[in-house]
Amino acid sequence: MHDNGFQKAARAGLAVVFLAASPVGFAATAQASADALTEAAGSYHIDKTSSIRFAVDQIGGGGIRGSFGDYKGSFSIDGRDVGKSTVMFTLYPKSVHANEARVEDFLRSDAVFDAEEYPEVTFRSTAVTRTGGSTATIKGVLTARGKSRPTELQATVTERRGGAIAFHVTGSIYRSPYGMGVGTPLYSNLVQFDMTLHGTRN
């Protein structure tokens, strides 16, 4: 059987399509973003335009939704090895916002954060693992109410412009190990964090 010119061209065309759809093709796309993240190398401070939201579900639906207004933090992106990047973050539980003052007072009290005794909640990364072109898993230690526990957060780069970068960061954290188990099982033991962190290069 002899291939004619048309068949050859068709096969070559198919090969191109397959290559584009193959993992190698995706890897090439991811590499482009990786380069973008590599370009973002540097040290940053977290801007006040960020938002730190959290949710605790309650039995029967609904739950507590809130945010923290006061926080500070910094991170550095290692251009050659993203895995060596680091994050440090502090939030001040006294600045908690909820839909009602009574809920805020409760959260600040020694029933939950005990903001008087423990004015800071800190997160310090221990390992950053790249999981995709613009995503990473950040392992670290979360300290609240004097207790430190390993925690894992998921981060996605959502925006990058000049010396500015934005991440969407999520993580679910069990509160009872921190001595904040009040209200379980009416209220879930799991606190779902949903944060948008805006960083500006130093």
Add this chain to the structure above:
Amino acid sequence: MSRSKGRSYGAIAMALHWTIAALFFGQILLGFSMERVRSMALQFDLIQWHKSFGFLILALAAVRLCWHLAVRGPRPAGGMTALERRAATFAQAALLAMTLVVPLAGWALASTSTLNIPSFAFNLVLIPHLPLAPSAQAEAFWRETHELLAYATLLLAAGHAAAALRHHFLLRDDVLGRMLPGLPGADEPGARAARPIRRTIDNA
């Protein structure tokens, strides 16, 4: 409708009466102390216990109302004036009504609270909110109402208990024995019946 046999109220009516009475006094103490504890975590837990026991009282009071409608108590004790009989009947009916109304007002309070805290009785049964619109005003209204009705019930119960003790210690009749097991049994032979004659002696 049938009257309970003999002169006592019967085991079921007695069990319901005393269980609800004990739970009610516990609730008064719990309600009073949960408003005054310092720890907000403890307060939260106490309020949930208060709600759980409140729903238990409501359920038992509903059973008691049905029982009361199905099986009437023994005939009124003899030797009472019409006014005494009316006062006793009123107090008993009002107390039965209050064991339904006070928990219902508490349920309304939980339902209208803008905190929207679920009612999860004994961490076992999820009880839905009543179809009332939550608002700060409604919550304040039902808080007042629940509290006032509870204290009014306490007064009623005090009067009711005082009357029962008067029957037992001053009039020396079987009125208390008909509801309180362990006293000289009202159904036993030789039990002391209402003896109106003794009244004049006692009161002399």
